[in-house]
Amino acid sequence: MADLIAQLDEGNPRALPRLLSLVERRDPAGMAALAALYPRTGKAAVVGITGAPGAGKSTLVNALAHAARAAEMRVAILAIDPSSPVSGGAVLGDRIRMMDLHADPGVFIRSVASKGRTGGLAPAAAAMVHCLDAAGYPLILLETVGAGQDSIDIDVLARTVIVVQAPGFGDGVQAIKAGILEIGDILVVNKADLPGARELARTLRGSLDHPEPGEWEVPVLLTDAASGEGVPAVLDAVLQHGRWLAQSGEIAQRLRVAASAEVLDGVRNELQRRLNAATAGSLDQVISDVAARRTPPEDAVNAILASLPGLGGAASDQRGG
Ligand SMILES: Nc1nc2c(ncn2[C@@H]2O[C@H](COP(=O)(O)OP(=O)(O)O)[C@@H](O)[C@H]2O)c(=O)[nH]1
Ligand SMILES: [Mg+2]
Structure with a gap:
C-alpha cells in the first residue's frame, strides 16, 4: 500500500x-491506500456531464479535455456509461481526437461499469473520483447517462453539473418537466450546427429563474462539440463556477452533501451485503411462512434483523471485506 x-x-x-x-x-x-490518500482530496474540479443519450456528452467530454489541454490543465475522464463508452458511437473524426487524448500523458481516461443501475452512479464511482483527485488531476470529467430521474445522483458527486441538450430531442420542455435542468450549473445546447439549437437555447434561458444577488447565474451555452466550437467557453464557465463555489462558501455545502451520500450509501450497501449473507438459503422459507400465515411479517423482520452480524445478532459476527 x-x-x-x-x-x-x-x-x-x-x-x-x-x-x-x-x-x-x-x-x-x-x-x-485510499484511506491514506483521502485527506489530500476535495480540491479537484469534479464536473458531471449528463443529458439524454445521443445529445453529445461523450463528444463534449472529448472536446472539453482538448480545451483543458490547450489551457495546459491535466484532465481525468471517468465514463460511467457502459452502453456508450467515451470513445463509443463516435464518428471517425471523434475517434482520431480520442486517440490524441489517449497518447497524451496529461490525460487519464477510465470507464466504470454502472453495475446494472440505469443511469445513476456506480457504487465505486465516488471512491474512484477520490483516487483521481489524490493523483493530482485538477479537472475530473464524469460522463453519465441521464435518463430523467436516474441521473440525479450526479449532482451529489460532482461539484459542477453540465446538462447537455440537443435539438431534435423534444423542445426542451420535456427536460424542464423531468427536472433535469434543476441540477445543471451550466446548460449546454450542443449540435449548434443543427436547426433548432438557437430556439432551444432561448427556451431554456426563458425557463430559468433569475438569480438573487450573490447566487450563481446558470449560463446557457451553445456548442458544436464535434468541431469544438464553443467548447472553450464551457471550460471557462466550469472554472468560473469553481471560483464562485469557493467565494460564496457553497463548496462546503456541496462537499457535505457528497460526504453524506457516500457514507449513507456505504452503510446501506454493507447492510444489504450482510442481509444477503445472513439470509442466504433461509429467506425463501421465511417468506413462504409469512405468505402462508404461519409467521406474522413483523416477527420475520425481527428474526432477520436479529440474525444480522453486528446488529445485536448472534455472536457469529464476521467482518466482511
Ligand atoms: N451535428 C453534430 N453532431 C454531433 C455534435 N456532437 C456530437 N455529435 C454526434 O452525435 C452523436 C452522439 O454523440 P455522443 O457524444 O456519442 O452522445 P452521448 O450519447 O450523449 O454521449 C454522434 O454521432 C456524434 O458524432 C455536434 O455538435 N453536432
Ligand atoms: Mg456517451
Missing part, C-alpha cells in the same frame, strides 16, 4: 490504473 502511494507520487503511470482497479473491487489494499 505504501508502495502504491509512493509510485503514485512519483508519477508512475501504472500506479493510478492499479489503484483504481483495486478500489473498484473494494480490495482491502486499495481501500487502505
Whole structure:
C-alpha cells in the first residue's frame, strides 16, 4: 500500500490504473491506500456531464479535455456509461481526437461499469473520483447517462453539473418537466450546427429563474462539440463556477452533501451485503411462512434483523471485506 502511494507520487503511470482497479473491487489494499490518500482530496474540479443519450456528452467530454489541454490543465475522464463508452458511437473524426487524448500523458481516461443501475452512479464511482483527485488531476470529467430521474445522483458527486441538450430531442420542455435542468450549473445546447439549437437555447434561458444577488447565474451555452466550437467557453464557465463555489462558501455545502451520500450509501450497501449473507438459503422459507400465515411479517423482520452480524445478532459476527 505504501508502495502504491509512493509510485503514485512519483508519477508512475501504472500506479493510478492499479489503484483504481483495486478500489473498484473494494480490495482491502486499495481501500487502505485510499484511506491514506483521502485527506489530500476535495480540491479537484469534479464536473458531471449528463443529458439524454445521443445529445453529445461523450463528444463534449472529448472536446472539453482538448480545451483543458490547450489551457495546459491535466484532465481525468471517468465514463460511467457502459452502453456508450467515451470513445463509443463516435464518428471517425471523434475517434482520431480520442486517440490524441489517449497518447497524451496529461490525460487519464477510465470507464466504470454502472453495475446494472440505469443511469445513476456506480457504487465505486465516488471512491474512484477520490483516487483521481489524490493523483493530482485538477479537472475530473464524469460522463453519465441521464435518463430523467436516474441521473440525479450526479449532482451529489460532482461539484459542477453540465446538462447537455440537443435539438431534435423534444423542445426542451420535456427536460424542464423531468427536472433535469434543476441540477445543471451550466446548460449546454450542443449540435449548434443543427436547426433548432438557437430556439432551444432561448427556451431554456426563458425557463430559468433569475438569480438573487450573490447566487450563481446558470449560463446557457451553445456548442458544436464535434468541431469544438464553443467548447472553450464551457471550460471557462466550469472554472468560473469553481471560483464562485469557493467565494460564496457553497463548496462546503456541496462537499457535505457528497460526504453524506457516500457514507449513507456505504452503510446501506454493507447492510444489504450482510442481509444477503445472513439470509442466504433461509429467506425463501421465511417468506413462504409469512405468505402462508404461519409467521406474522413483523416477527420475520425481527428474526432477520436479529440474525444480522453486528446488529445485536448472534455472536457469529464476521467482518466482511
Ligand atoms: N451535428 C453534430 N453532431 C454531433 C455534435 N456532437 C456530437 N455529435 C454526434 O452525435 C452523436 C452522439 O454523440 P455522443 O457524444 O456519442 O452522445 P452521448 O450519447 O450523449 O454521449 C454522434 O454521432 C456524434 O458524432 C455536434 O455538435 N453536432
Ligand atoms: Mg456517451
